[in-house]
Amino acid sequence: MANLKVNVLNMDFKNPILTASGTFGFGEEYVQVYDISILGGICSKGLTIKPKEGNKGTRLWETPMGMMNSIGLQNPGVEKFISEELPKMKKYNTKIIANLGGGTIEDYLEGVKKLNKTDIDILELNISCPNVKSGGMAFGIKSEIAYEVVKEVRKVCSKPLMVKLSPNAENISDMAVTCEKAGADAISLINTLKGMAVDIYKRKPVFENTYAGLSGPAVKPVALRMVHEVCKAVSIPVCGIGGITTGKDVIEFIMAGASLIQIGTANFVKPDICLDIINEITEFMDKEGIKDLNEIRGIV
Amino acid sequence: MKCSFGRIIENDKIINNIYKLEVEFDGKINPGQFFMLKTLDNSFLLPRPISVYDVGENKVVFLYRIEGHGTEMISKTLSNHEIQLFGPLGNGFNLQEIKGKTAVIGGGIGIAPLFYLIKKLKKENTDSYLGFKETPYCLEEFERYSNKVVVATEDGSVGDKGYITNSINVKDYDTIITCGPSIMMEKVIQMCRENDVKVFASLESRMACGIGACLGCAMKTKKGNQRVCKEGPVFNGEELMIY
Numbered sequence: 001m002a003n004l005k006v007n008v009l010n011m012d013f014k015n016p017i018l019t020a021s022g023t024f025g026f027g028e029e030y031v032q033v034y035d036i037s038i039l040g041g042i043c044s045k046g047l048t049i050k051p052k053e054g055n056k057g058t059r060l061w062e063t064p065m066g067m068m069n070s071i072g073l074q075n076p077g078v079e080k081f082i083s084e085e086l087p088k089m090k091k092y093n094t095k096i097i098a099n100l101g102g103g104t105i106e107d108y109l110e111g112v113k114k115l116n117k118t119d120i121d122i123l124e125l126n127i128s129c130p131n132v133k134s135g136g137m138a139f140g141i142k143s144e145i146a147y148e149v150v151k152e153v154r155k156v157c158s159k160p161l162m163v164k165l166s167p168n169a170e171n172i173s174d175m176a177v178t179c180e181k182a183g184a185d186a187i188s189l190i191n192t193l194k195g196m197a198v199d200i201y202k203r204k205p206v207f208e209n210t211y212a213g214l215s216g217p218a219v220k221p222v223a224l225r226m227v228h229e230v231c232k233a234v235s236i237p238v239c240g241i242g243g244i245t246t247g248k249d250v251i252e253f254i255m256a257g258a259s260l261i262q263i264g265t266a267n268f269v270k271p272d273i274c275l276d277i278i279n280e281i282t283e284f285m286d287k288e289g290i291k292d293l294n295e296i297r298g299i300v
Numbered sequence: 301m302k303c304s305f306g307r308i309i310e311n312d313k314i315i316n317n318i319y320k321l322e323v324e325f326d327g328k329i330n331p332g333q334f335f336m337l338k339t340l341d342n343s344f345l346l347p348r349p350i351s352v353y354d355v356g357e358n359k360v361v362f363l364y365r366i367e368g369h370g371t372e373m374i375s376k377t378l379s380n381h382e383i384q385l386f387g388p389l390g391n392g393f394n395l396q397e398i399k400g401k402t403a404v405i406g407g408g409i410g411i412a413p414l415f416y417l418i419k420k421l422k423k424e425n426t427d428s429y430l431g432f433k434e435t436p437y438c439l440e441e442f443e444r445y446s447n448k449v450v451v452a453t454e455d456g457s458v459g460d461k462g463y464i465t466n467s468i469n470v471k472d473y474d475t476i477i478t479c480g481p482s483i484m485m486e487k488v489i490q491m492c493r494e495n496d497v498k499v500f501a502s503l504e505s506r507m508a509c510g511i512g513a514c515l516g517c518a519m520k521t522k523k524g525n526q527r528v529c530k531e532g533p534v535f536n537g538e539e540l541m542i543y
Contacts, residue, residue, distance in 0.1 A: 025513035029530075032301060033511070045515075053525055060506045060516035062346050062370070067508065074515045074525065216345055268346055268508035269338070271303050271386060 002285030003292050004278065006040070008237045008259045009160045009185055011121060013040040013095060015281070016254070016293065017274055020241055020264030021046050021099035021124065021164075022071065026085040027092055034272040041095030043262060044081065046126050048101050049111045051077035057208035061197050066218030066243070067265055068195050070207045073101055078111045082118055090119065097162070101126040105152050116158045123159040125150065125184075128166030128191035140166035140191075143178040154183030162186040162239060165230075167193050167219075172226045173233035180234045187230055188239035188262065190223045216265040217243040224256055231257025231298060245269060247280020257298035301327075305340070306385040309359055311377055315437050317366040318409065319375050320353070323385060325360040330392030331417035332502055332534045335360070336510040338384040343373040346508050347386060349529070350374075351413040360385075363438065365409040389510045390533045393417050393477065393500065400474025405429045405464060405488050407480020411438060413502050413533075414479055418445045427473075431464025431484065463487075470497045478502070489537040499537035503528050 004015035018041040024030060027042045036042070054074025061068045076084070081098070089096050098120045102108035108125070115123055127140035127149060139149045150163055161183065167190040169175040176187050192213025197206040206212075223242020231238050240258030244250055245266040253261055266273045290296055306323040314320050321337075329352055336347035348370040354361035366372050377383055393413075402425055404414040411430055415438065418426050428446040430436060433454045443449050451459030452467050460467045465487045470476055478488040479502040492499035505517035505528040512530035519526055521539045526532065 023509075023514065025515075029509070029511040029513045033303060053520075054515060054518060058506065059518070060346075060508055060514070062344065065342075065345055067346060069508075069514075069516065071515050071518075074518060265345075265508075268514060270347075270384065271509065271511065 002282050002290060004281060004285075006259060006293060009122065011095065011160070013260065014038070015040045015278055016250070016259065016261045017278055018043055018095070018097065018239070018260055018262045019267060019274065020262035021126065022069075023264040023267045026081075027089055030267075030271065031092070034275050037093040038278060039094045039274055040260065041097055041121065042089065042092065043097040043099050043124055044085070044089070045075050046073045046099045046101045047075050047078050047081050047111065048073055049078050049107045051075065051080065055208060058206050061206050061212070063195070063197065063214065063216075064218060066214055066216035067268070068197060068207070068212040068214050069192070070209055070212035072209075078114050082114060086118055086120065095121040097122040097124050099124045099126050099164070105149050108149060108153050109156055112153055112157045116156070120159060122162050122186075123157055124162045124164050124188060125153055126164045126191070128164050128168075140169055140175070142170060143175045146175060147178045147182045150179050150182035150184055160185045162188050164191055165189040166191045167222060167226055167242075173229045176230040176234050180236050184236060186237045186239060186259075187234060188241055188260075189230060190219070190226055190242045193219055193222065215243065217245055219243045220249065224252055227253055227258055228256040228300070244277075245273065247277050247284055250277060250281055251284055251296070254293055254297050255300045259297065301387055301389065303384065303386040305382040306360075308377060308379050308381055308383055310379055311375065313375075314363070315435055318437055319364055319366070321362040321364065321374070322356075322359050323362070323383060324358055325385060326358050327388070329355050329360060329388045329416075331395070331420050332392035332413050333388035333390050334413075334510075334533060335362070335385055335387030335389065337362070337374060339373050339377050340382060340384060341373070344370045346370070347384060347510065348374065349389075349504070349507055349510055351502070351533070352388065352416055353412045354416050354419070363409065363412040363415070386510060390529055391531065393502075393534050395420055397498075397500070398475050398477065401425055401472065402475045402477065403427045403429055403468060403470070403473045405431075405468060405476060405478040405480070405484075407431045407464060407484040408433065410478075410480030410484075410502075411442070412479070414477065415441060415445075417477065418442065421445075423447060429464050429468050431480065432458075465491070471495045473497060476500070489540065492537055500534055501537055501540065502534045503532055505529070
């Protein structure tokens with residue numbers, strides 16, 4: 001029987017499957033759909049130091065084998081997350097990753113200091129949300145700007161620090177190497193690709209912010225290429241994200257070098273898809289005679 | 301609630317781009333709830349939220365309009381094939397709050413969630429007001445469970461000519477329930493507010509997850525952001541700000 005356990009950042013995960021930020025709320029909604037303790041971990045909805053109401057107008061738009069979103073980081077704020085959501089999440093018997101966004105370095109530092117005092121397992125620093133000015137994407141485009149924020153966060157952060165990169169970065173491997181130098185313990189990528197849709201009947205952009213984030217199977221080849229490049233460039237663990245919907249997709253990312261995986265848009269396609277994905281990985285490994293994922297990690 | 305695959309018993313065109321879909325399903329469903337439906341062929345990505353029209357023994361019935369690519373693909377799925385079925389979702393109508401003389405006001409495909417509702421209400425207390433652009437549908441079914449059915453068509457081909465909102469005097473009722481185009485529901489809510497009549501509206505929105513996680517359907521109300529999929533789709537007219 002295949003062993004899906006992975007040890008990353010000196011932590012044991014049941015399997016490499018995490019749910020991606022913004023696609024799984026704080027887990028609560030999915031408890032009634034399936035046993036979410038089978039997951040390797042859950043990444044929280046993107047948090048900001050102050051609560052956010054999110055964007056006006058259309059927030060979702062389907063595209064061929066993909067979707068665009070412009071939610072705008074609607075969230076209850078770090079404090080309410082800690083007091084109301086985290087205690088519930090801790091009962092799910094899976095790793096908890098808090099995803100933190102910010103508009104200024106001070107925002108990030110304030111959030112990190114609050115999250116330090118909790119028992120989250122990993123802090124995922126979002127320097128890549130394309131949908132709000134304060135979502136941090138400004139930090140995720142230029143490596144030297146990312147360096148500053150990651151370095152400052154590293155100084156105060158007592159949790160394992162995973163930095164979530166934007167595919168809109170000027171140079172993705174340079175960005176990853178820079179974050180590693182600044183003290184990141186792990187890298188996750190990709191966040192959504194900046195895209196656009198026009199409502200041709202209304203003769204205006206679909207989204208109030210004109211541009212929105214593209215995700216889903218349509219972005220998978222791009223995500224896989226970027227994960228591959230980053231895995232070759234850094235020596236810290238990489239968490240692969242981007243359009244993954246099947247166990248075979250997961251295997252591709254692991255062969256490209258990923259240690260962990262996040263499932264995002266696919267949770268919408270079928271709410272219990274992570275269960276299918278985990279079963280498919282086991283099935284593939286058994287069929288191919290793979291006992292441990294380390295046997296195939298980074299082989300391509 | 302679980303995500304399952306249901307066998308399609310029937311998926312037939314009623315008229316023009318309106319279809320009726322019957323799927324095998326065993327479970328409790330409240331009037332006004334909805335399911336996320338998706339074909340198994342991956343011809344589109346996100347399941348589509350479709351409200352429950354009727355519930356029978358071991359089956360759920362949907363009335364839907366081809367609105368875009370997703371519903372078009374659903375309409376092409378044949379009987380005896382399976383469809384991905386996730387639900388029932390949302391709050392549905394609270395039957396305890398629907399008291400006294402009641403009118404349901406539906407516009408176009410907005411009549412869908414009202415049918416299973418009126419089946420649960422007292423026939424002698426319930427009037428149905430149904431508005432259509434042109435040829436009406438499902439009138440006989442509504443007649444079976446309504447004290448009276450009033451129809452309006454924009455082209456005047458059947459019933460009153462014009463909008464259904466011109467055919468009702470809301471003061472005649474204790475409770476009004478509405479579902480249809482936003483502009484129609486706005487008018488209904490406005491009339492009810494002016495006359496101090498209790499009103500509930502069933503809304504629709506684009507959504508990805510259907511259970512409150514993606515926040516794609518969040519909408520500003522007097523109680524702050526509310527999710528159409530989770531706190532709704534049925535809202536008390538009082539809470540709605542956009543109207």
